[in-house]
Every structure is written in structure tokens, then in C-alpha cells.
Amino acid sequence: MTFKFRAGATPARNGATAGYEVGMTISLRAGLAAVIAAFLGTAALAAASPAISAAIAARKANYKEIGGAFKTINDEIKSGHPDFNSVRPLAKDIAGRAALQLKHFPKGSGPESGVKTRAKAAIWKDYAGFTKLQKDMVTSANALNAAATARDLSAMTKARTALGATCKACHDKFREEG
Numbered sequence: 001m002t003f004k005f006r007a008g009a010t011p012a013r014n015g016a017t018a019g020y021e022v023g024m025t026i027s028l029r030a031g032l033a034a035v036i037a038a039f040l041g042t043a044a045l046a047a048a049s050p051a052i053s054a055a056i057a058a059r060k061a062n063y064k065e066i067g068g069a070f071k072t073i074n075d076e077i078k079s080g081h082p083d084f085n086s087v088r089p090l091a092k093d094i095a096g097r098a099a100l101q102l103k104h105f106p107k108g109s110g111p112e113s114g115v116k117t118r119a120k121a122a123i124w125k126d127y128a129g130f131t132k133l134q135k136d137m138v139t140s141a142n143a144l145n146a147a148a149t150a151r152d153l154s155a156m157t158k159a160r161t162a163l164g165a166t167c168k169a170c171h172d173k174f175r176e177e178g
């Protein structure tokens with residue numbers, strides 16, 4: 001670009017040329033700054049310890065599975081004629097995953113980790129409060145599992161509502177919008 005401009009123009013040392021070249025330099029610098037910023041961003045990600053990154057990935061995957069299973073169970077309940085055979089393993093899966101979640105929240109795995117996470121720093125400031133909600137989720141998930149095993153639609157509906165309330169209570173307090 002610069003070469004072409006120079007070749008076409010009389011060796012002008014006029015203001016326009018100078019201005020053009022200054023403009024080029026600035027945009028080049030901006031480009032370089034973006035590249036460096038991107039590099040530093042990657043470096044920050046790489047800085048999180050493998051254990052921290054693994055914990056964050058594990059809890060996200062767990063919640064995702066819990067979310068999917070919970071939605072299916074909800075849809076089944078809404079149908080009025082739930083297929084208990086399909087609901088039962090999903091309820092069991094939620095209970096099992098819920099019981100594992102706490103260990104995927106080690107100290108240092110919040111926003112300060114540099115890893116993409118919606119877990120708020122408040123989790124570690126009010127760890128007792130967070131633990132209680134996580135335990136409430138396990139209790140309701142176990143009740144849902146028992147109701148599904150008993151093929152009891154009314155108990156299942158009750159447990160579903162209680163479980164849904166724990167998701168919301170925890171997300172409202174401890175999960176970043178996103």
C-alpha cells in the first residue's frame with residue numbers, strides 16, 4: 001500500500017503524504033496491539049493450573065447434563081403420562097451428578113482463574129451458603145429419583161418443583177448472568 005502510493009505520487013513531502021503515512025503507522029500499531037492482546041489472553045488461559053481447568057470443565061459438563069435431564073423429566077411430567085422407564089435413569093443421573101458437584105469447586109476456580117466460568121467469587125466468600133444449596137439439590141434430586149422409582153407422579157411433580165427451586169436459588173445468587 002505505502003509503496004504504491006509513493007510510486008504514484010511525486011516525491012511529495014507534503015502534508016497529505018505525511019498524514020497518510022502517520023495514519024498507516026497508527027493502524028499498524030493498533031493491529032499489532034490486538035495481536036499482542038490476543039496472545040496475552042491465551043497466555044492467561046494457559047496460566048490456570050490443569051487441575052483448576054479440569055474442575056471447571058467437569059462442573060460445567062455436569063450441570064449441562066443435569067440441565068438436559070431435568071428438562072426431559074419436566075417435559076415428561078407436563079405430558080401428564082410420563083414414561084417412568086425413561087424418567088427413572090435420568091433422575092438417577094441427576095442425583096449422582098449433583099452429589100459430585102461440590103468437589104468441582106476448588107478454591108481458585110472462580111473468575112480469578114482466567115478460565116471462562118460463570119461461577120461468582122461469592123461462592124468462596126459464602127461457601128457455607130453455597131454448600132447448603134448444593135446439598136438441597138442433592139436432597140431434592142434423591143426425592144425425585146425415589147418418586148420416579150415408585151412411579152408416583154404426584155411425588156415426582158413435588159420433587160421436581162423443589163429441585164427446580166434449588167437451581168434458581170443458586171443461580172440467582174452464585175452464577176453470573178450469561
Ligand code: HEC
Binds near residue numbers: 119130134164168
Ligand atoms: C449450588 C449451586 C447450584 C445449583 C443448586 C445448581 N446450579 Fe447450575 N450452575 C451453578 C454455577 C455456579 C454454574 C456456573 C458454572 C461455571 O460456569 O463454572 C452453573 C451452571 C449451570 C449450567 C450451564 C452449564 C454450562 O454448560 O456451562 C446449567 C445448564 C445449569 N447450571 C443447570 C442447573 C440445573 C438444571 C440445576 C438444578 C437441577 C442447577 N443448575 C443447580 C450453580 C448451581
